[in-house]
Amino acid sequence: MWYVDNGCSRHMTGNIRLLEDVIKIDGGYVAFAGNKDGYITGKGTLKNDKVKFEKVNYVDQLEHNLLSVSQVCDKKFSFHFNDTECYILKPGFVIPDEWIQMKASRRNDTYVLDMSVATTTDSIPTCLLSKASESDSILWHRKLAHINYRKMNYLLKNDLVIGVPKMKFSVPDDCIPCKKGKQHKKSHKSKAKNSIVTLLELLHMDLFEPISYRSPGVSDRYVLVCD
Template sequence: MDLQDQGVIDSGCSRHMTGNMSYLTDYEEIDGGYVAFGGNPKGGKITGKGTIKTGNLDFENVYFVRELKFNLFSVSQMCDKKNSVLFNDTECIVLSPNFKLIDESQVLLRVPRKNNMYSVDLKNIVPKGGLTCLFAKATSDESKLWHRRLGHLNFKTMNKLVKGNLVRGLPSKLFENDQTCVACQKGKQHRASCKSKTENSISLPLHLLHMDLFGLTFVKSLKKKMYCLVVTDDYSRFTWVFFLATKDETSGILKSFIIGIENLVDHKVKVIRCDNGTEFKNREMNQFCEMKGILRQFSVARTPQQNGVAERRNRTLIEAARTMLADSKLPTTF
């Protein structure tokens, strides 16, 4: 009977409720359904709501339940107004919305709010030394947010930061990986490697020629040559290097080279593999290759094939540079 005239601060109560209409001001009748509470398994009917004024703090939207013998004040409903509620061994303190926690290290346990109640998940027990600390389980959105904020840090390390209180502002919660970070999934993907052949598919010289043109060089030769054309036979790895003043000379040099080398070796050039540069892909070269029946294969930018051509070209640069300084008038062979 003494509790009928007292208000109980209840963290397990979802809404303010009273069974005494005399405490309510601004009362209005509503059809709020039914509410269940201890001591009365049938519960009670919500027939109205009003305000209980206490001076500095007013309790608004207090439900009137005639069958209720207590006056219950919901902690979650007070927090909805941005107030903080503090319990200690002697009293309960309702703090203003301006209250800020000075030191996060003083927080020993954080319990999340769910369904207007604050409940501890006893399954999430994290041992620390000889003590047992309880951490609230972070929601999926919180885990994703802090995972991105910390530079996509793995979740095991994130929980170590929480236990050691090593990051200011990091919530004291247990973070779990739900495997939904697209950036991490793509970052761990591996590109399939191109396996090298154990046997060469080319059986004759001049069957396949690799060629590339590089320039402008930083230093001109004595004959003002600034470009270098490298041609490599796929079967023998024999390499020819030609020095050019301009790119326009490429088509003429290649035509003369192919005709001459075919007569010298008594084999036909069947395939030319190069990039999509205009020095290889033009009307003059198109007509010449069509007349000779030469198939051309153009590599795509940044592919293993083109990278392989570049590697073979780079291996000849040092020797080509030496010959370029000598400014030989005839094509140099290696």
């Protein structure tokens, strides 16, 4: 059994049988509660079928196995704590910004939370967005010219639009006008025999720019060719 410890700057154990590839070192001493000290005399590897942690210190006087949060995070893993469990998450997991209430910055190998940041008057207030109803989301989606919902939330979060309520918009992607506007037309099948029989029944058109000479009286530099 290993105790997940935010205040522990290094992995350490008093049971050398839990470690592999142990080497002897003179790593100094570790201060315990109650004015007790322990001495780091070895270092090894702790692993199972899921993870492997190197540089685990062996301290003979230690009665518990301690897993350092900061050392685990150095291997690009991350932690999630709740009222019943602690999860070690795979590297690459990103927490959405709207989930974050406060942050504890890392100082050396421990994490320190400054509670005064949330109470000072000169700090930036935390904006918690309530979730909009489906009807409100559809309404503002139409008012904003059928903009993507992710872009809608980005504009509101960064105060780039005036007059839109501060809410988190989210509805299923079933907007019919959006789907019609993004759909591709079915290509015409090629014909083995020319069926054109009347003048101007078939037109070839091309629009190109820029040209070196402007139109008389205007500044257009576009040309439409019909053949």
